[in-house]
Amino acid sequence: MKNRLYFDTTLNEKAHMAYDAIMKEKKTIGYYALPEQDITPIMDYCQTIPAEIKTIAVIGIGGSSLGAKSVYEFLKPVEKLTRKLYFFESTDPINIKNLLDKIDLNSTHFLVISKSGTTVETFAIYKYILSKQNNPTSFTFITDSGSALEKYAKEIQANVLHLPNNVGGRFSVLSVVGLVPLALCGINIQSLLQGANSIKKSFFEEGYLQSILLKKALFYAENHAKYHINCLFAYSESLKYFCEWYVQLWGESLGKKQRHSAFHVGLTPIGLIGPKDQHSFLQLIMEGTRDKSVTFIQIEDFQDKIEIPNTSLPHLKSLDTLNGLYFSELINMQCNSVMEALQEEKNIPLDSISIPKIDAENIGSLIFYYELLTSLVGELIDVNTYDQPGVEAAKIILKEKLHK
C-alpha cells in the first residue's frame, strides 16, 4: 500500500502527544492486538461446520455486519469462495423476505452477532427465523462473554464464540465478528491479518506510514472547522461496502462532544465510487463550498485484463483514442485526471492511496490504516473515539414505545 499526501503540515508537539496517547491506549483498547492473534481456534471452529452447509447468514447490524460485508464484497468477484454469505441487517420486512427467498434453510448456518446481546433488530430477525428453523445446531452466537445472549445460547446448547470485550463493534472486523463469517466462506483470514499487521508495524515501528498518518491526522484536526467533510473516493466498484464500513467507523467514532469542552465536533464521512460519482458528486467537490478533503483509492492492477477493442465507429472517430486500452488503465487514468483537476484548485486537500491488487492482504491493510487514522484523529480532536452515547436516546424512546 502506498499513501501520498498532496498537502503539507509540520509535525508538532500535539502530534507527538497523540502518538504517545495511542501508545498508551494500545494496552487497553483491544483492536490494536488483533492483527497478531492466533487464528487456530477460529479455524478449528470452522471445521465443525459441515460441508453440506452452502450458505452462511449473518444476523447482525452495524459493527456486527459492515466489516465482514466490506471484505466479502471486495473479494467475491475475484476469488473462488466456498460458501455464499448473506446479511440480515434490517427490520425492513421486504428485505427479510427477499433474503429468505434466496437461501435454503437446511443448508444455511446462521451467525447471530450482537456484542451487547440485546440488539433489538438482531433479535426481531432471529425470532422470525427461529420460527422457520428451530434446530440449535444451525446457529452460532457471537457475543460478549457473560452476556444474557451467552446464557441463552448455552441453555439451548448452541455454539457460542466471544469477542474480546475491549473491542468495540465498529473496530471488530478483525476479531471473531468478521473473521468467522469470512473464514467460513473460504477467505484467507491469515492474509487479511498479515495485511493489517504490515500497517501496524509500519506505524508503530517507525516505518514510512508513521509520519504520513500523523501528518494526515494532524491536518484534519487542525483544519477541523474548515474541512469538516472527508470524502473517500474509491475507483473500484468492489470497494462500495468498504466505503460503508469507513462511514460507520469515521462517523460514529468522531462525531462527539469533546472530552474537555461543551463543543460538538466531528468530521463527516462520505463514500464515493469512481468513475460513477464523477457524474454525481464531483461537481460539488470542484465548485461547491470548499469544506471537503478527498482521499482517492486506486487499485494498481485489476488483473482481469479486458481490453477496449480496436473498433472505429462511423461519426464517432473522436472515441478512437480509447482503442487498445485496458479497462484497468482507463479507470486509473480517470482517477488521475480527477486528481490533477482538483490539484489545480485551491483549498481542496487531497491524498491518494494505492493498493497493488484485490486480495485479502490488501483489504486487511486498508482496514487497519483507517482504524489507526480514526484513533489518531479522535485523540487530536479530543473525543472518546470508542463510545457512542448519542445513539442511546432513540433506544430508550423505542423501549418505551415497545412497552406500551
Place this chain on the structure above:
Amino acid sequence: MKNRLYFDTTLNEKAHMAYDAIMKEKKTIGYYALPEQDITPIMDYCQTIPAEIKTIAVIGIGGSSLGAKSVYEFLKPVEKLTRKLYFFESTDPINIKNLLDKIDLNSTHFLVISKSGTTVETFAIYKYILSKQNNPTSFTFITDSGSALEKYAKEIQANVLHLPNNVGGRFSVLSVVGLVPLALCGINIQSLLQGANSIKKSFFEEGYLQSILLKKALFYAENHAKYHINCLFAYSESLKYFCEWYVQLWGESLGKKQRHSAFHVGLTPIGLIGPKDQHSFLQLIMEGTRDKSVTFIQIEDFQDKIEIPNTSLPHLKSLDTLNGLYFSELINMQCNSVMEALQEEKNIPLDSISIPKIDAENIGSLIFYYELLTSLVGELIDVNTYDQPGVEAAKIILKEKLHK
C-alpha cells in the same frame, strides 16, 4: 405523500421571487413538462422489442442510469416484473465481467444512453460489448437529437430515441431515459407520471405542497452557512438507490459558484438507510457538529405482513416486548424514536415525508418532489441549477492523456 416540517420559517419576498422564477423557467427547462407527456410513442416502441428478450441492459452513467435504477430497485422486490434490468455504469473491469456473466447476450437488449453522445465510459463499454454482440437490432440508442451518436445509430440502422434537449441528465428519469428501460421491464410508467403530476399540481395549483416546499427551500437557503449538509434518512432498504439518485441531483445541481458572486456554495447531500444507519451515522448527527438537517422518509404500509413470533427466549425476556409486532410497525417505530430523540436536541432541523406504500405512483411523487425542491433551492442560493461546469476540467485532462 405527506410532508411535515419540524422547523418554522416565514415566507418572504425572496421566496415569492423564487416561485416567480420557477414559473418563468418552467417554459424553458424541460423536466417540468414530463409528468404530462403522452407515453404512446414509448409504449409503441416497447412493442417492437420481442418477447424472447428477457433482459434489458442499460449502458450509461450518472443521469443516464441512476434514475431508472432508483425506480427499478424500489419496485423489484414487490412487483412481478417481466424482464430483468442491469446497468453497465462503470469502467471497472471486474464489474463489467461480472455483469456479462449474469446475462445471456442473445436474449438481452441493450440501451446505450448518452445525452451528449460522446460519454467516454459509455463508449468504452459499448465497444467492448459490440465485440461480443454485433447485431444492430440488439441495441437502441438514446441521445440528443442531432448528436454524433444519432448519426452513428442511423448509419448502422439501429433504433434511436431522442430525449428532449432541454432536459438535463440528472432531471431525465421521467423522460425516455428512465421510462424506456422501466416500461420494458413491465413497470407502470403511467402511474409513475401520475405520481409526479400529483406533486406538480399540488405545487403549481396552490395545493398544500406549495407553501411547504417554499418554506423548506427558503429555510435551507437562509441557513446555508449553518446547515450545509442535508441528510436523507430513508427507512426502507428499497430506497437505497433513490438515495443515490438524490445525491446526484442535489450535489451536482447545487454545488456551484454563485451566479452573481465569486462565492463557492452548495449543500452536501448524504443518503442514509434506516434502521441500519442508526448504527453508523446517527451518533454523528446527534452529537457531532450541528451542521446537518435531516429529512426522514417512511413507508406507511409495507403490505408484506410479516410478524415477530410470540417466542420467549430464556434469559432474554426483555425482548418479549417485540412479540406479535409486525416488522413494518417496528421499522416505523424505530424511525419515530429517532425523530423524537433528535427533536429533543437543538439545532437539528427535521422534516418527515411519508408515502402510503411501495408502488410506481409513490416513487414518481418522491422524484418530482425532490426535483422541485432542488430547483427552488438553486434559485434561492443563486446558482445555475442545470449546468455542471466543474466536471469539465477532469474530462479535458483525460482527453489529453488518451491522446498521448
